[in-house]
Amino acid sequence: MKVLLxxxxxxxxxxxxxxxxxxxxxxxxxxxxxxxxxxSKIGDEIYESSFFVxxxxxxxxxxxxxxxxxxxxxxxxxxxxxxxxxxxxxxHIILIDKxxxxxxxxxxxxxxxxxxxxxxxxxxxxxxxxxxxEKTLFGFSYGIIFCAFLYNFILYIYNRKKSxxxxxxxxxxxxxxxxxxxxxxxxxKLFYEYILLPEFFVNLSLTLAILFNKTFLxxxxxxxxxxxxxxxxxxxxxxxxxxxxxxxxxxxNDENIPTSILLFILLISGILVYKKGYKVAVFYVIGWSIIxxxxxxxxxxxxxxxxxxxxxxxxxxxxxxLSFSLAYKMKELQNKKVLHEKLLxxxxxxxSMGEMINNIAHQYRQPLTHLGYIFMxxxxxxxxxxxxxxxLDKKIKQANSQLEFMSLTIDNFRNFYKPLKEKExxxxxxxxxxxxxxxxxxxxxxxxxxxxxxxPSKEFLGYENEYSQVILNLITNAKDALIEKDIKNPFIKIFxxxxxxxxxxxxxGVSSSIKEKIFEPYFTTKNKSSGIGLYxxxxxxxxxxxxxxxxxxxxxxxRFIIEIPSTKQ
Numbered sequence: 001m002k003v004l005l006x007x008x009x010x011x012x013x014x015x016x017x018x019x020x021x022x023x024x025x026x027x028x029x030x031x032x033x034x035x036x037x038x039x040s041k042i043g044d045e046i047y048e049s050s051f052f053v054x055x056x057x058x059x060x061x062x063x064x065x066x067x068x069x070x071x072x073x074x075x076x077x078x079x080x081x082x083x084x085x086x087x088x089x090x091x092h093i094i095l096i097d098k099x100x101x102x103x104x105x106x107x108x109x110x111x112x113x114x115x116x117x118x119x120x121x122x123x124x125x126x127x128x129x130x131x132x133x134e135k136t137l138f139g140f141s142y143g144i145i146f147c148a149f150l151y152n153f154i155l156y157i158y159n160r161k162k163s164x165x166x167x168x169x170x171x172x173x174x175x176x177x178x179x180x181x182x183x184x185x186x187x188x189k190l191f192y193e194y195i196l197l198p199e200f201f202v203n204l205s206l207t208l209a210i211l212f213n214k215t216f217l218x219x220x221x222x223x224x225x226x227x228x229x230x231x232x233x234x235x236x237x238x239x240x241x242x243x244x245x246x247x248x249x250x251x252x253n254d255e256n257i258p259t260s261i262l263l264f265i266l267l268i269s270g271i272l273v274y275k276k277g278y279k280v281a282v283f284y285v286i287g288w289s290i291i292x293x294x295x296x297x298x299x300x301x302x303x304x305x306x307x308x309x310x311x312x313x314x315x316x317x318x319x320x321x322l323s324f325s326l327a328y329k330m331k332e333l334q335n336k337k338v339l340h341e342k343l344l345x346x347x348x349x350x351x352s353m354g355e356m357i358n359n360i361a362h363q364y365r366q367p368l369t370h371l372g373y374i375f376m377x378x379x380x381x382x383x384x385x386x387x388x389x390x391x392l393d394k395k396i397k398q399a400n401s402q403l404e405f406m407s408l409t410i411d412n413f414r415n416f417y418k419p420l421k422e423k424e425x426x427x428x429x430x431x432x433x434x435x436x437x438x439x440x441x442x443x444x445x446x447x448x449x450x451x452x453x454x455x456p457s458k459e460f461l462g463y464e465n466e467y468s469q470v471i472l473n474l475i476t477n478a479k480d481a482l483i484e485k486d487i488k489n490p491f492i493k494i495f496x497x498x499x500x501x502x503x504x505x506x507x508x509g510v511s512s513s514i515k516e517k518i519f520e521p522y523f524t525t526k527n528k529s530s531g532i533g534l535y536x537x538x539x540x541x542x543x544x545x546x547x548x549x550x551x552x553x554x555x556x557x558x559r560f561i562i563e564i565p566s567t568k569q
Contacts, residue, residue: 023067023096023121026056033105050079053117055104057096066124067096071106072308074116074198075184079107089184095124116181116198120306134309138182141312145175148319152326163216164326170208174315177201181308203241203250206262210234213266216329217273217281226269233265260299263292280332283325287318367402374399426464428501429454432494434464435472439479446483449491450475458496460564462545470537470549474503474560477533481507481557500563506556515551 028036033052055069071078071085071092078092082105085092094104108117122130149171156164180188180198188197210230213219219227240252267288274281294314298307374395381387432454443450460467475492482490485507493504510518519538534549541549547564 023058023061023069024055024119025058027119028054028056030054033107050107050109053106053108055106055119057100057102057104059098059102062096062098062100064098068122068124068127069094069096069104070120070122072118072120072182073108075180075189077108077116079109081106089189090180090182096121118307137309137312138178141178141316142175144316145171145178145319148316148323149175151323155326155330159330161215163212163329166208166212166215167322167326170205170212171319173201173205173208174319177205178308178312178315181311199250200241200244202259203237203244203252206259207234207237207241209262209266210237213269216284216326217269217278219269219273222273222276222278223269226272230265230269233262258299260292260295263288263295267292280325280329283321283328287321287325290314290321291318364406367406370402371399374402423462424464425459425461426467427456428458428460428467429456431460431464431468432471432501435468435475436494439472439475443475443479443492446479447490448479448482449489451491451493451495453493453495454501455496460545462564466540466544470540470562471501471503473533473537478503478505478507478558481505497561500561502559502561504554504557504559507558508556509553509558510551518551519549 027039029039030036030052036052036054071081071094072090073092075089078087081092081094083094083101085094087093094100106117149168152164152171153168155161156168177198179185180201184197210233214227214230214234219230237252240250244250267285270281270285270288274285291314294310296302297310301307378387378392378395381391432452436450436452440450471494475494478492482492482505487507489506491506493502495502495504519534538549541547541562541564545564547562549560549562552559552561
């Protein structure tokens with residue numbers, strides 16, 4: 001950043017767009033080439049048609065020296081000059097010496113709404129040096145602005161945040177504005193028959209700046225009323241842009257509303273949001289301050305430098321600073337994403353614990369009932385005098401059997417939810433049976449048929465427990481859908497098809513209106529559900545198995561498919 005600032009400062013200060021000796025003594029404007037007045041005494045209506053500019057040269061200053069008078073203008077704006085000149089797309093170069101007329105008349109053909117004519121004077125012996133420095137400055141500016149566009153557009157593709165898209169388009173629009181001020185590439189020449197392109201891109205830039213301001217600063221959250229105000233301003237600029245494209249006339253232009261006013265409003269937005277504690281806005285405030293100050297310098301012609309140089313320094317500096325702020329925001333978004341994922345994982349663990357407790361309760365219900373019957377039998381035998389050692393041993397053996405079953409159930413659940421630190425080769429059939437054994441009692445209670453057909457020799461490399469949890473979650477979702485819809489002869493099938501594991505049910509399928517949302521976090525159609533089960537299942541398959549989980553419709557219901565690339569041994 002410091003190196004770039006040094007380069008820009010050096011190039012800017014090296015360019016002296018006005019000769020040390022001021023050779024232009026006066027400048028007048030006329031509508032009919034007869035009655036000339038000072039620009040301050042001319043109304044704006046004169047610019048709505050062709051007009052004439054008369055430049056008075058001070059011969060006492062020129063003497064035996066030579067100068068170049070450069071006229072930079074819109075493409076095809078200059079109609080005629082009463083002096084010899086070399087003409088290019090956007091400029092005329094006039095040699096000024098003691099033989100040059102003291103009055104140079106420039107005929108301006110103003111086909112568009114606002115004329116653009118910039119006069120610069122160079123010492124003839126330093127002209128080539130100045131032009132070389134100018135091209136270097138412009139090249140740096142264009143390169144930085146284009147890189148800012150490319151960088152932010154790539155960031156938009158990565159995170160789909162609108163602020164990055166608006167800013168990337170803003171950079172392209174600013175780049176076109178700067179280029180068209182000093183030259184007209186062939187690709188743009190055709191459009192000049194219909195519209196004044198520099199002014200169009202300036203108006204487009206201001207519209208994109210408002211959009212960027214609203215989204216980047218999150219004004220809807222921090223200052224809702226200010227956001228509504230800027231929305232109204234945005235509509236005004238959009239309508240004006242449309243009117244300009246259709247008619248070639250701009251209503252919201254520098255003559256009516258100076259650009260600096262809008263930039264000041266946008267700068268205030270950044271300051272207000274920064275005071276609210278939004279740290280990212282500090283880069284925005286600095287960058288927008290540079291643009292605001294540079295536009296003020298141009299509008300009021302404060303510095304003795306060509307306006308082009310000021311803008312070619314300010315815009316790329318703003319691009320660098322705002323790119324920093326967007327990168328900082330990108331980092332914050334990434335941190336929020338990590339925090340969000342941690343929260344989801346925590347919520348998923350809580351949901352899994354709830355499911356586990358629910359499944360344990362179903363597993364324990366039958367043995368607890370049996371234990372109750374055993375105690376009742378022992379008590380009844382005692383009351384009737386039939387409780388002998390043989391009968392007591394029999395009942396104790398039955399009770400111990402039930403207790404062993406309950407202890408085994410606890411071990412199964414503990415192993416099922418035990419986290420594994422390293423990947424290992426596991427049997428696909430075993431992983432699925434671990435999941436089905438936990439939920440089988442609930443399925444039996446609701447008379448849901450479970451059919452599992454998996455090749456016992458099929459093995460994968462990965463985390464067995466996590467795969468089992470995905471299967472369990474898919475079975476649980478199918479079970480809930482079957483119960484909720486009260487399906488007759490309900491079934492859940494788990495089988496392999498083309499090396500993919502399928503979990504299929506006959507619950508009627510998923511509505512097409514929500515099919516695209518079922519893998520999104522917090523999306524659910526069930527009461528008292530966190531809506532993160534399928535999201536976490538999809539994340540596990542993607543991140544830990546490099547595979548994918550997706551949904552297909554079947555004749556009777558839905559089929560969730562787990563596709564994992566060649567991990568078999």
